[in-house]
Amino acid sequence: MGDSPGWDVHVADNLDGRERYDLLTSLVVPRPIGWLGTRSPEGADNLAPFSYFAALASSPMLVGVSIGHRASGPKDSLTNIRGTGCFTVNVVDESHVVAVNASSADVAPDVDEFRETGLEKQEATAVRAPSVKSAAAVLECELFREVDLGDAPNTLVVGRVLAVRVRRDVKRRAGSLAIDTASLRPVGRLWGVDYSTVGEILTIPRPRA
Ligand SMILES: Cc1cc2nc3c(=O)[nH]c(=O)nc-3n(C[C@H](O)[C@H](O)[C@H](O)COP(=O)(O)O)c2cc1C
DSSP, rough: OOOOOOOOOGGGGGGGGHHHHHHHHSSSSSEEEEEEEEEESOEEEEEEESEEEEEEEEEEEEEEEEEETTTTEEEEEHHHHHHHEEEEOOBBBGGGGHHHHTTOOOTTOOOHHHHHOOOOEEEEESSSSEEETSSSEEEEEEEEEEEEEEEESSSEEEEEEEEEEEEEOOBBBBBBSSHHHHOOOEEOOOOTTTTEEOOOOOOOOOOOO
């Protein structure tokens, strides 16, 4: 047995914000990207990516997205979700990664990132929000809960998925509604400006009781 290399222990309260961000977002990887389509009550459409994003439950179907605040106030996505009570989550695949990045630009609330990035939009079926027409699948969500995250300049938005729209040409797993991951070609967020694609898929049967 070789010697243990030992540990660097970073006490969270002794780190600055940048250090905490770097450690957390380089270790919790890859993160799925919730690409949120929203609309302001005045009718301005908005598209932005969020990788503090997760599936939370399936019955009901719940997803969570942690939206940061700017010094000037909440980001447009949060303002819109508060105003209309709904949003779409557009699944990000390899064909979208450049547009995803472009849609993260910090622009004025009345700027439509669909138009800026040249993405065609499509109206959701179950909520009044725009979605990305070329997305392989879209989760159409209503606001379920807004959770204050204490000192964090973030708000956790929990969305209840009312409808899941899957493009007909997306391959399914035989005998189920599950989507074939290899053909979906999803993209994850790593640290900073790094993204990941799906590598080798390991299929490991669960242990028997
Ligand atoms: C891949 C990616 C992931 C991001 N994840 C988050 C996130 O989880 N939370 C957040 O507040 N901002 C995140 N951002 C930054 C927002 O997308 C950016 O602030 C955007 O301008 C917000 O748009 P909005 O003001 O239209 O809501 C991310 C950016 C990129 C490129």
